[in-house]
Amino acid sequence: MTALDEETVGSLVASAPDGADLTVPTYDRDRLTTGIVHLGVGGFHRAHQAMYLDRLMAEGKALDWAVCGVGVLPGDARMRDALAAQDGLYTLVLKHPDGRLEARVIGSIKEYLLAPDDPEAVLEKMASPEVRIVSLTVTEGGYNIHHVTGEFDLADPAVAADLADGAVPATTFGLVTEALRRRRERGVPPFTVMSCDNIQGNGEVARRAFTTFARAKDADLAAWIETEVAFPSSMVDRITPVTTDADRALVAERFGVDDAWPVVAEPFEQWALEDTFPTGRPPFEDAGVQVVPDVEPYELMKLRLLNASHQALCYVGYLAGHRYAHEVAGQDVYARFLRGYMDREGTPTLEPVPGIDLDQYKATLIERFANPHVADTLARLCAESSDRIPKWLLPVVRHHLATGGPIEHAALVVASWARYDEGTDEAGEPIEIVDRLADRLHRAALAQAEDPLAFLRDREVFGDLVDDERFTAAYTAALDALHEQGARATVEDLVARG
Ligand SMILES: NC(=O)c1ccc[n+]([C@@H]2O[C@H](COP(=O)([O-])OP(=O)(O)OC[C@H]3O[C@@H](n4cnc5c(N)ncnc54)[C@H](O)[C@@H]3O)[C@@H](O)[C@H]2O)c1
Ligand SMILES: O=P(O)(O)OC[C@@H](O)[C@@H](O)[C@H](O)[C@H](O)CO
Incomplete structure (x- = not known):
């Protein structure tokens, strides 16, 4: 069994057990530059968006759209540690209905930052001009929208703490808004905010959440976000269960890879994405994404x-x-x-x-x-x-x-x-x-x-x-x-x- 990292990844196919359906990145990961910051790197992002990007990179495309993953919650320290030890690499295993297994080591996540460790590093990453998309899979609850009023809940204690003068941002809203403020101050065009959560009108919901938060913090900034920031909606689909120890053992046994946190998923994939990216986007359609005017x-x-x-x-x-x-x-x-x-x-x-x-x-x-x-x-x-x-x-x-x-x-x-x-x-x-x-x-x-x-x-x-x-x-x-x-x-x- 071989450990998974940048050094070993090139030899994994040769050392895999006979008959293993395993592919690994053959593109030069040193050439990748970060174009996307993704908040909420869990199972789904790694089975879906990161996989589409890896597919493009394997064709020599989207090399300036690598991902910097960001964990917003302290519990994401586990993901930080798993990815750090593996240079951001991990195995995606697709489980076909006939029992066939198809594995691919994904290379599109180049960096990972944990916000509670170093909020400043996260803010500066999001503020940097090379980043043109901030994407999210922070769960349905992560948008802090009140079920009945449909309004962003300013009374939520974590949000209220982020709204206080001089607060160091700790929530998704505090981090994204402060990064946008820095970009505006520096004359850097804003990034596009791309929600990939299972929420109807996820782009509009994200827009409402971020602009409401910003309005409570800084009305001028909120007005700028309202006019300048794009929030495309998307429909995302691939059933991605929680990774188990049995999955880790399966990756070791069937593919010879010692992966601390592989991800398993069904073979089905679908992504319909609204085409509103004023500062550019990867050529997702080349990877099978339905880029459509109305999602x-x-x-x-x-x-x-x-x-x-x-x-x-x-x-x-x-x-x-x-x-x-x-x-x-x-x-x-x-x-x-x-x-x-x-x-x-x-x-x-x-x-x-x-x-x-x-x-x-x-x-x-x-x-x-x-x-x-x-x-x-x-x-x-x-x-x-x-x-x-x-x-x-x-x-x-x-x-x-x-x-x-x-x-x-x-x-x-x-x-x-x-x-x-x-x-x-x-x-x-x-x-x-x-x-x-x-x-x-x-x-x-x-x-x-x-x-x-x-x-x-x-x-x-x-x-x-x-x-x-x-x-x-x-x-x-x-x-x-x-x-x-x-x-x-x-x-x-x-x-x-x-
Ligand atoms: N798993 C699937 O089959 C699937 C398929 C389609 C879409 N999705 C979407 O992706 C989301 C995440 O699913 P997953 O399987 O990756 O879950 P996961 O538990 O593996 O990861 C969730 C991530 O969201 C973060 N998060 C949770 N609440 C947050 C908050 N309040 N603020 C900031 N970050 C927060 C967690 O820290 C973690 O990094 C789902 O809620 C859904 O909207 C999942
Ligand atoms: O992950 P959630 O919370 O949005 O919902 C649970 C499942 O319905 C969901 O994860 C599906 O598996 C997924 O949406 C399939 O694409």
């Missing part, structure tokens, strides 16, 4: 079909004793439930999506979820639900409540979340609720023994949904059924009703 139809399709379906399968599956997405999606009854949600409730809220056959897209989704080798955990899909359900599923519900359309599948999804947050599965096993609102959601879920609508009464999460009698009737019926007969039978009944 919204693609975003809605993905969030309301793929991501909302993830929520549709994760709670019922977990309650029924499953722990992986494929165990659920691979069963006919759950696959029919997902397809029922997609066909009756998700799809009617969508506009036509250029170049996409939705029937084919939905069939492919079920196949992707059912890929057993990807081993995506239900725990990953159940996490931070209070950031996901309101953004992905509730817009579908509200559409149908306003137009008299069907809501039964979505009501069952919300009820299954409420049942999940009671904190035990149907076999009595404890559930660890991972959510920034975990305590309050758990308390509300327990209170539904006396008040079936207790969970839905949280207006910060659900807005006025609790006031809609059609929704509450479907929701309480689903919740009763989940309590009385369990998740699988409840899903079976809904599927049987057609």
Whole structure:
């Protein structure tokens, strides 16, 4: 087994076990210059954007668009250490449905900085003229948008600390805004802010977040950001589970690479990107990115079909004793439930999506979820639900409540979340609720023994949904059924009703 770094990478293919499908960067990484600062280098960025850049670099393109990764949170020290020891290199392993493994060492991340270690270094990197894009995968919650008001939450303690006079920036907003201030002061054109998070209108959401923060800090600067900074929207897609020790062992055994933090993903990839980059961008279209004038139809399709379906399968599956997405999606009854949600409730809220056959897209989704080798955990899909359900599923519900359309599948999804947050599965096993609102959601879920609508009464999460009698009737019926007969039978009944 060979350690992974700049010295060894050239010899990895020769020393890999026979038959290993492994490729490594053959471009000269010393020639790369940093053009992108990426905040939130986790699994997804490394399986997606960094992979597209690596693909371009392998063709001799985008050599001035290498990535400087930035960790904003102290917990990113693990990524700092893993990447530092490997000169930014890591292995991306694609797991095909037939069990085939395809590995590529990715070389596009040239540098990594941890903001809590050295905020000044991060600010100067973002302020440097060679950087023309600051991209983000900081999760849905990372934009600090209040669920109900839809406004940037200036009262958030970390944000309030960054707004104080003389504060050393610590949040995404403080760092990006201060870097933009320095560029403006130095006469350097601003970078483009490219959100790659699963949020509808992610460019607009980012614009709102950064300009609201800037307005509270410095009104002139905010006006400059509003007119000068571009915030393209994007739809990004590749199921990327959390890396496990088994994945590390697999990379060692099957490819002979000792990688501290490889990333595994499904083979499917998609990226639709709005073409608004006043200070330039890599030729992403040459790597298979759909560079389009309007991303919204693609975003809605993905969030309301793929991501909302993830929520549709994760709670019922977990309650029924499953722990992986494929165990659920691979069963006919759950696959029919997902397809029922997609066909009756998700799809009617969508506009036509250029170049996409939705029937084919939905069939492919079920196949992707059912890929057993990807081993995506239900725990990953159940996490931070209070950031996901309101953004992905509730817009579908509200559409149908306003137009008299069907809501039964979505009501069952919300009820299954409420049942999940009671904190035990149907076999009595404890559930660890991972959510920034975990305590309050758990308390509300327990209170539904006396008040079936207790969970839905949280207006910060659900807005006025609790006031809609059609929704509450479907929701309480689903919740009763989940309590009385369990998740699988409840899903079976809904599927049987057609
Ligand atoms: N994993 C996937 O399948 C997938 C697919 C498409 C899109 N995405 C998008 O990428 C995001 C990240 O997914 P991932 O799989 O890389 O997760 P991850 O947990 O591997 O990485 C998340 C990164 O975001 C950072 N982060 C979290 N909250 C933050 C905050 N408040 N401020 C600054 N940084 C913060 C973390 O420190 C970490 O670096 C998702 O939330 C989603 O929007 C993920
Ligand atoms: O990562 P999140 O929080 O946006 O959502 C969980 C999953 O639905 C998501 O990661 C999907 O796997 C992904 O969006 C597929 O492209």
